[in-house]
Structure formats: structure tokens, C-alpha cells
Amino acid sequence: MNDLTLHLEPQADDQAFLQLLKKHLTETPFFFSSPRQTLMTAGVFARLGAGDLNEAIPAALREAREQGIEDPMVVGAAPFLPGEAPMLTVPTRSWRRRDVVSGRTGVITDFGSYEAKEVPSGAGYKQSVNSALEHIRRGDISKVVLARSLELRADRPIDIVQLLTNLRRANPKGYNFAANLADAAHPRRFLVGASPELLVSRSGMRVFANPLAGSVARSPDRKEDARRAGALLQSEKDLHEHAVVIDAVAKALAPFCRNLDVPSTPSLTQTPTLWHLSTEITGELIDPAITSYALAQALHPTPAVCGYPTERARELIGELEPFNRGFFTGMVGWSDASGDGEWAVTIRCAEVEDRLLRLYAGAGVVEGSDPQKELDETSTKLKTMLNAIGLDSHAATPVRVEIA
Numbered sequence: 518m519n520d521l522t523l524h525l526e527p528q529a530d531d532q533a534f535l536q537l538l539k540k541h542l543t544e545t546p547f548f549f550s551s552p553r554q555t556l557m558t559a560g561v562f563a564r565l566g567a568g569d570l571n572e573a574i575p576a577a578l579r580e581a582r583e584q585g586i587e588d589p590m591v592v593g594a595a596p597f598l599p600g601e602a603p604m605l606t607v608p609t610r611s612w613r614r615r616d617v618v619s620g621r622t623g624v625i626t627d628f629g630s631y632e633a634k635e636v637p638s639g640a641g642y643k644q645s646v647n648s649a650l651e652h653i654r655r656g657d658i659s660k661v662v663l664a665r666s667l668e669l670r671a672d673r674p675i676d677i678v679q680l681l682t683n684l685r686r687a688n689p690k691g692y693n694f695a696a697n698l699a700d701a702a703h704p705r706r707f708l709v710g711a712s713p714e715l716l717v718s719r720s721g722m723r724v725f726a727n728p729l730a731g732s733v734a735r736s737p738d739r740k741e742d743a744r745r746a747g748a749l750l751q752s753e754k755d756l757h758e759h760a761v762v763i764d765a766v767a768k769a770l771a772p773f774c775r776n777l778d779v780p781s782t783p784s785l786t787q788t789p790t791l792w793h794l795s796t797e798i799t800g801e802l803i804d805p806a807i808t809s810y811a812l813a814q815a816l817h818p819t820p821a822v823c824g825y826p827t828e829r830a831r832e833l834i835g836e837l838e839p840f841n842r843g844f845f846t847g848m849v850g851w852s853d854a855s856g857d858g859e860w861a862v863t864i865r866c867a868e869v870e871d872r873l874l875r876l877y878a879g880a881g882v883v884e885g886s887d888p889q890k891e892l893d894e895t896s897t898k899l900k901t902m903l904n905a906i907g908l909d910s911h912a913a914t915p916v917r918v919e920i921a
Contacts, residue, residue, distance in 0.1 A: 662820075662881050
């Protein structure tokens with residue numbers, strides 16, 4: 518029951534990994550690609566859920582190694598709410614490569630036609646933003662992230678591998694993932710997405726976090742796109758929203774690090790649909806026993822996906838959002854026996870089960886937020902997944918929308 522290493526030619530196309538996913542689709546697979554590496558696992562040596570995972574994970578990895586699994590790791594996803602159990606496994610097999618590159622962009626496969634349902638409606642979402650602004654004006658909260666969901670029911674089962682292929686090719690610099698969320702009630706459920714945001718990574722004693730907060734939709738016109746990027750860097754509202762996140766992330770990491778480098782001003786990062794304000798935070802660990810999962814737990818959820826203060830923001834989300842986020846705005850990734858690993862924020866994603874896709878997107882509400890602009894921002898963020906199933910602005914795929 519040894520760990521397997523996939524041997525590929527230098528600069529190999531990622532199609533080999535995607536074919537592995539297809540081959541092992543019924544074996545609790547996990548796929549995760551980042552700028553650092555591409556990882557694919559299959560099989561289950563152990564499942565980890567509730568309890569003290571900072572103790573359970575090292576114990577499970579030690580047992581896996583004793584049973585002959587080389588380089589054991591824990592992989593999977595954790596939900597937004599702390600009281601809900603994560604879906605983590607120690608796999609029996611893994612393949613990883615550091616120099617895998619994305620294949621060339623291909624024609625998006627026809628995923629069929631859809632019935633769509635917005636939860637809440639656009640009007641309902643704007644009403645929630647107005648309610649949040651009232652709380653901000655009263656001074657009991659400084660930021661809250663409000664999300665909405667788009668449920669799509671296709672006329673045929675969703676091809677998970679093709680969906681991930683489209684995401685990977687459109688977002689080669691992002692954190693692309695497919696995590697098995699199967700349980701007794703949902704035997705064919707997956708979490709699939711292309712997150713632009715790294716929650717935290719650990720490599721040896723080095724810690725790296727890359728919070729994103731503050732964004733603007735991109736334009737197909739180069740001059741307008743550049744203008745929007747420049748305006749984002751000068752936006753008082755977005756800079757304030759970003760500063761709230763950076764301050765919280767730095768405070769959460771500080772107890773674990775002997776030194777922490779936090780740039781004084783943000784930079785820009787881009788996806789095919791959005792410009793984001795970005796800050797790259799680096800640090801050196803005090804204790805080598807601190808794992809990447811422990812760091813991720815300490816950070817999650819950041820104000821980028823929840824708000825600030827955290828507990829009040831979480832309460833307000835429960836009051837204003839008409840659905841359970843599940844794994845949206847949770848974390849997804851891996852951690853090995855040395856403690857190294859990568860954990861991304863679970864955004865730009867969908868839960869997929871047979872013919873049903875449940876897409877999510879959120880926007881940060883702070884003083885100065887405009888309800889229509891926040892609604893527009895969520896629509897732009899939904900495009901990452903919509904484009905991957907062929908529902909971009911040029912698509913002829915029929916969609917029938919039901920407003921909740």
C-alpha cells in the first residue's frame with residue numbers, strides 16, 4: 518500500500534493528472550493544483566472529521582506511515598461554520614509534480630441546458646446589503662461578507678473532469694480543486710472550483726499567506742481595464758476593506774512566527790474576470806511542530822470571507838443569508854507529515870452532484886458600499902464557474918431562471 522509517484526516528462530501537460538482523476542473518480546479522489554505543484558490522490562486509509570484535528574491528523578499520518586504509506590498526507594475541505602465537520606482523508610495513493618503546466622485552451626464541452634434559481638433574488642440580496650449597512654452605521658460591526666447562491670439543474674449529469682479541465686485552463690495560476698464530499702445522503706457530491714486566494718502555505722519554517730480583499734470587474738478593452746485597475750488601487754472604500762483583512766491575518770499569524778513581513782500597501786492581482794487588491798505576507802515559524810493545517814485553522818475564516826469582528830459577522834451572516842454556505846468560504850488543501858502544505862480559501866466554486874450545481878459568490882460590505890455594486894460584484898464572481906460550463910456572455914446555451 519505504498520504511495521505512488523507519477524513520472525512525467527519535464528513541463529508535462531496537466532492532462533495526465535486529469536485523466537488520473539477520471540480513472541479514480543469512484544475512489545474518493547482529490548485534485549489540487551497551485552502555482553507550486555499539482556497533486557492528485559485516491560483511496561482512503563483514514564477519514565478525519567470532528568474532534569481535535571491538530572492531534573488527530575499527526576496521529577493518523579504516523580499510523581499511515583507505519584502501515585507502509587510513503588509520504589502520507591491529509592487532504593480535503595473544511596466548511597465555513599466551525600461547528601460543521603470537515604471532509605478530510607488520508608489517501609492511500611498520491612501523485613504530485615512541481616512542473617506541470619496547463620494545457621492549451623480548448624473548446625468548452627457542451628454541458629446542455631439548465632434551469633436556474635437565484636437564492637436570494639437580486640432584490641433580496643440588495644435588501645440584505647442595506648440591512649448590513651444599518652448595522653455598520655450603528656457601529657456594532659465594521660465589515661460583513663454577504664453571499665448569494667445560484668442553483669443550476671442540468672439536463673444531463675455534470676462531467677466533473679471536463680468542468681475541472683475548463684477551470685484549470687482558464688485559471689492556470691489559481692488554486693484549482695476537486696474534492697470528494699460524498700456521504701450516505703450524497704454519494705456523488707463534489708466540491709469543484711478555481712480559487713484565486715491562498716489562505717496559507719507552509720514550506721519548512723517559511724509561512725506564506727496571500728489575502729485578497731477589494732475587487733473590480735475587468736473590461737475587455739485594454740485601456741478601460743487598466744483604468745479600472747488603477748482606480749482600485751486608489752479606492753478609499755476598497756483600501757479600507759483590504760486593510761481590515763490584512764490586520765486580522767497579521768494578528769492571527771503573529772503568535773506562530775518569530776518575524777512577519779507585511780507590506781504597507783497592497784498590490785494588484787488578476788483573474789480572467791476580476792482585479793483584486795492583494796498583499797503577500799511572509800513569516801518564519803517559531804516552532805517546527807506547527808503544521809499548515811494548524812495555521813489554516815488559526816486564520817479561518819478571515820474577514821475577506823466573513824467580516825469583522827468575526828463572531829458578530831458570522832451571526833449577521835446567519836441572520837441575513839437564506840442558505841447554509843456549507844463548504845463555500847471554507848478551506849481546501851493538503852498537509853503532509855512534515856507539516857508542509859497549502860490551503861486555499863474555498864471561493865469561485867460549486868458543489869456538484871449528478872445534474873445539480875450550486876454556485877456561490879459573496880461581496881464585502883463596509884461603510885460606503887453600494888447595494889447594486891455589491892450585487893454586480895457577486896455576478897462577476899459567478900462568471901468563473903459559469904464560463905467553465907459554457908454559460909459566458911457569448912453562450913447560446915438555454916437557461917430558464919426561477920427567482921427565489
